[in-house]
Amino acid sequence: MGLNIKKLFGKNVSDEEYIEIDLGAGEAKPNKVVVKPFVLRTFDDVNEILNSLRDGYTISIIDIKPLKTKDIIELKRSIAKIKKTIDALDGSIAGFGENIIIATPSFAKIQREAQEVKKVKSDFINDFRSG
16 A cells, blocks of 8 residues: 655645555564563563463473472462463463472463374384384
8 A cells, every 4th residue: 555645745746756665564563483482580571471372373381390499389379360260261280290380372272192102103113113
């Protein structure tokens, strides 16, 4: 879509003397997924995590160990706040080990069934041995 700047400012010019500006050129959204690590040291650190998740392109890997060793009540509040936002975004959240939490927006799902992973791995090994 072209925009005639000179006519906009009241100057009379012929149709051959106008400038076209692409109004949609600066509106590009990122289309790559970002896996971003976070360290949860205080309850206030939750805001940066939530802002990244709300952008819709970030998978958050959160180290909770510093807050876990300092204040378990603040940790529970932090996790509850992250979980509430993840539920609103229709995303997924899961713990990995004792000190890591992964939170994803709606486009990604966390596989929770570790037995399925083991089954795939053992099937692959059995197929490899028999083949």
